[in-house]
Amino acid sequence: MNTINKINKNPKKWLEKSFQSDIKNYDTINKGFYESNLFLEKTQNGLLNIMKEYVKNTDANILDAGCGTGGFLIAAASDHYEKIYGIDVHRKSILRAVARFKIYNKEVNIIQGNAIKMPFKNDFFDFIVCVGMIEHIIGRDKRQKIMNEFFRILKPGGFIFLITHPNKYFPYDMHYGLPFINWLPKKLKFYIAKKFAPDRVSNIFVTSNVSEMELISYIKRYIESYDSVWWKLLEYNLRFESKSPKSDPFLGNIGRFINDYKLVNLVVLISKILCKFSLSLSICLVIKKKI
Numbered sequence: 552m553n554t555i556n557k558i559n560k561n562p563k564k565w566l567e568k569s570f571q572s573d574i575k576n577y578d579t580i581n582k583g584f585y586e587s588n589l590f591l592e593k594t595q596n597g598l599l600n601i602m603k604e605y606v607k608n609t610d611a612n613i614l615d616a617g618c619g620t621g622g623f624l625i626a627a628a629s630d631h632y633e634k635i636y637g638i639d640v641h642r643k644s645i646l647r648a649v650a651r652f653k654i655y656n657k658e659v660n661i662i663q664g665n666a667i668k669m670p671f672k673n674d675f676f677d678f679i680v681c682v683g684m685i686e687h688i689i690g691r692d693k694r695q696k697i698m699n700e701f702f703r704i705l706k707p708g709g710f711i712f713l714i715t716h717p718n719k720y721f722p723y724d725m726h727y728g729l730p731f732i733n734w735l736p737k738k739l740k741f742y743i744a745k746k747f748a749p750d751r752v753s754n755i756f757v758t759s760n761v762s763e764m765e766l767i768s769y770i771k772r773y774i775e776s777y778d779s780v781w782w783k784l785l786e787y788n789l790r791f792e793s794k795s796p797k798s799d800p801f802l803g804n805i806g807r808f809i810n811d812y813k814l815v816n817l818v819v820l821i822s823k824i825l826c827k828f829s830l831s832l833s834i835c836l837v838i839k840k841k842i
Contacts (some may be wrong), residue, residue, distance in 0.1 A: 554646060562653035569647055595626035597787035598712070601780055602627075602678060605710045605837060609633055611677035616666050616701065617684030621648030621659070628657040636676075637661040638669060667696045671704045679705055682714040686760050694761075698769040707842045708775075714784075716833035719762040723832070726754040728801060733760060763829040766836065774838050781835035782822035789815045 558565050606613070609631045615623050618637030621644075627635050637659060639645055645663045652659050664670065666684070679701055688694050701711055717724050717733060724733040727748045732740055737755065744752040763779070789809055809818050825831045 555649075558646065558650045558653060562650040566647060566650040566654070569643070569650070595623045597784045597792065598623055598680065598682065598714075599626050599630060600787060601783055601837065602680065602712060603630075605712075606632075606678045608677075612636070612675055614638070614671070614676045614679045614704070616669075616679055616681045618648060618661065619644045619683075621651045621661065623680060623682070624648065624659045624661070625651050625655050625657060628659055629655065635659050636671075638664050638666065640665050667693065667700060669700055669704060673703055674706045675704050677706055677709050679709070679711045681711065683716060685713070685715045685766070687757055689757070689759050691765075695769050698773075702770065702773040702840060705840050707840055709840050711838045711840070712836075713766065713838060714833055714835045715761055715766070717760060718829070718831055718834050719760040719765075720830055721832050723801075724760065725802060726758050727751050761834070763834050763836070766834060770838065773840055775841045777836050777838040779826040779829070779831070779835065780837055781831040781833050782819055782826050784833075784835055785822050786815070786819045789818065 554565075602613075610633055612634045613627060613632055613636065615621075615627075615635070615637045618624055618639045619641075621637060624635055624637045637648060638661070639648070640663065642663055645661060648659075648661055651657075652661075662670070666681075681701070685694060685697070688697060705711060717726075719733060721733065723730050727744050728751065729743065729748055732743055735743065741752065741755050744755060767774075767777070789806055809815055822831060
């Protein structure tokens with residue numbers, strides 16, 4: 552029986568087995584990695600709420616670029632957004648997304664493809680979401696091409712919700728689960744990762760974190776304005792998603808500590824300050840295209 556037939560027959564069972572097979576390669580992430588991915592659509596309301604501040608019509612054309620396994624697509628479709636599209640380069644992620652759609656009985660347009668050249672018309676989308684993809688594009692030239700493509704398919708006056716993590720200048724990198732490794736030269740980073748996070752050392756070759764300044768340099772000729780909204784996403788996650796499974800146990804434990812000791816308001820205030828100085832944990836920008 553081929554993969555599509557297996558998904559059609561029992562999508563939930565296929566999806567669970569698919570993620571369980573990954574755990575063997577991520578022993579230290581283990582249960583958190585499995586649960587945070589398997590139930591990804593249940594942790595997307597923070598992203599969705601921010602998008603709704605900028606997109607009022609449920610018939611808007613929305614793209615999730617680098618959609619992965621489709622968690623945000625399911626969340627948006629479940630909130631009555633009708634014209635939703637996803638694109639991702641990895642076949643395994645596309646298949647997992649298809650399984651999610653079957654489980655929730657949702658219709659979403661999803662394709663396997665490269666964000667450098669996407670099969671969409673000029674000025675087509677009202678809103679583009681791109682979460683956790685740019686830091687895995689190695690090379691400034693490739694990043695520039697992807698940004699050019701985003702603004703080609705985005706309508707004038709439309710918005711891009713761009714998230715990349717961690718911020719190059721933040722002293723913790725969840726790709727390795729280690730502090731300060733973000734600031735090290737590549738050879739030293741490889742040595743430290745190999746010694747203290749051997750199961751994640753391969754991230755060296757597929758990850759290159761960026762700063763807010765670098766991101767803006769790619770798109771400044773296109774934009775009318777932009778908002779740094781990491782603090783909004785953080786606040787929502789702390790207030791409503793603190794008990795949700797996290798792929799990074801360290802960050803999950805910090806979130807629970809903040810809630811247990813009623814420190815949410817203080818942390819949100821600090822996060823606003825960090826955003827003003829482009830030093831937040833993640834870079835979260837909502838960018839408006841010139842009209």
